[in-house]
Amino acid sequence: MDRRELNDLAAFAAVARERSFTRAAALLGMSPSALSHAMRGLEEWLGVRLLARTTRSVAPTEAGARLLRSLNPALDEIASGLEALGGWRERPSGTLRITTFSTAAAAVLEPALPAYLLAFPDVQVEVDVDNGLTDIVVAGFDAGIRFGDTVAKDMIAIRVGLDQRSAVVGTPEYFARHPPPTTPRDLEQHACINYRLTTSPGLLPWEFEKDGREVSIRTSGPLVVNNGPLALAAVRAGVGLGYTLEADVADDVRAGRLVQVLADWCPPFPGYYLYHPSRRQASPALRALIATLRAELVS
Template sequence: MQRTELNDLLAFEAIARERSFTRAAARLGMSASALSHAMRGLEARLGVRLLSRTTRSVSPTEAGERLLRSLTPALAEIEDGLTSLADWRETPSGTVRLTTFSYAAETVLQPKLPAFLLANPDVNVEIDVDDGLTNIVEAGFDAGIRFGETVAKDMIAVRVGPDLRTVVVGTPDYFDRHPKPETPDDLRRHICINYRLRTSGGLLPWEFAFGGRDINVRPSGQLITNDGPLAAAAVRAGAGLGYVLEHAVADDIAAGRLVQVLAAYCPVFPGCRLYHSSRRQTPPALRAIIDALRVSGA
């Protein structure tokens, strides 16, 4: 196989994965026009159409899907071989692609990533912040950061954030006007601030547990929003009860600005975990990021 053909196959794999010439070009460090020219040449040499192109999207044809299935394990094996050579380097290097969500970007990456970059000048990091659940293998990411309960069982997961708890809070003024709920079912008679999920478009369920039994409640109220700070402002103003992460309102509770209720029904759940495939070798650059983000003792 000539070097040109191998380069064109790598380019095809990137386009088929990204479903975009622009994103694939950025990933490969080349122009979209050069990528398009390479694909036309590859299709001409093979005598089959590999990509279906429209003005809005690009996707593999049936022949392209078959080629992609053949290429994937071969390219993965080549990548693993190259990765193993990096163990002989004195310092980690290369590019690490991470997918995460807004909360983890703020609480896990913002405090630690800048110092990591300064200490590891040969490591390039690409972060994609997406509140949806991304298949890191299919999307070409090296790792992801999500809440532990959403990480697939076949992934290697490392604790990079503390365990968390979601609590119900309201202002003293709100409770002057409304009796405190004694059970989650009482929330149906309260004014609650609801959060609409950006990914599914559904409302975030208020999840509780008691006596080994899960309890999900979908209360109603005047305000529904997909903006966390706006929801928090409404709760702090006394406009309704909020269902929020405990650490986000810990100072308000301690100062008496907010009052927590239903504490016995609010369980702890696994916090942020960095996860990566158990079927691939871990590149030194990714290992270095894991070590930098890992919670002490994890």
């Protein structure tokens, strides 16, 4: 058995586990079309069909499932051996690709990333700031940083930030013209600054909870943005109400520039988490970054 055949068997195992050529290709660092071509070649070499393909899904056949059961112990042993070799490295190295959104980049990465880069000069970090919800497996990222309640359940998630709270705010001048809302439904009568995620066609709902009751409100107003600072600029100018993180407007509220309403409808929610695929062993560079972010959290 040559090296190409071994590579094709490992690729087959990735496709069978992921049930997707796209996700498996991202893990393997190759294009879906090249991976599909390799699987057809493997099936021709073995003389048996390993994968059942449809336009929407891919799954191992009975023969493929049997082969996968045979391959898994050997692949796990190889992975363990490679992981053990990682312990011989004195310093983390290589490229680390992280996706996050602007608020998390400012709150989590800005305080800690310079010290990390100085401590580990052999690591090159690429940060992609995207206010959508990027699939890190498909996009080929090593890890992401998001709010804990938006992380998929099949990911390994590590807390790297404190709990957060949402806040509805407006200027004193705005509330001089409009009565403050006392329930989330009252927001339907107000001008609201709305936010649209780059990966979603709809507007981000304003979500509230009180005494176990959850309420999601679709607001309307004169401005829709996908940029937090621009939204807050409009709120501070008195254009309308904003729905943001309490931490982002705490100074404005203390100084009286903004007035917070519906605070009793905004309980804490899980803060920032770094997450990575559960089937992918964290590299030394990623483990070092996690340790750095965790140290910043408790400092």
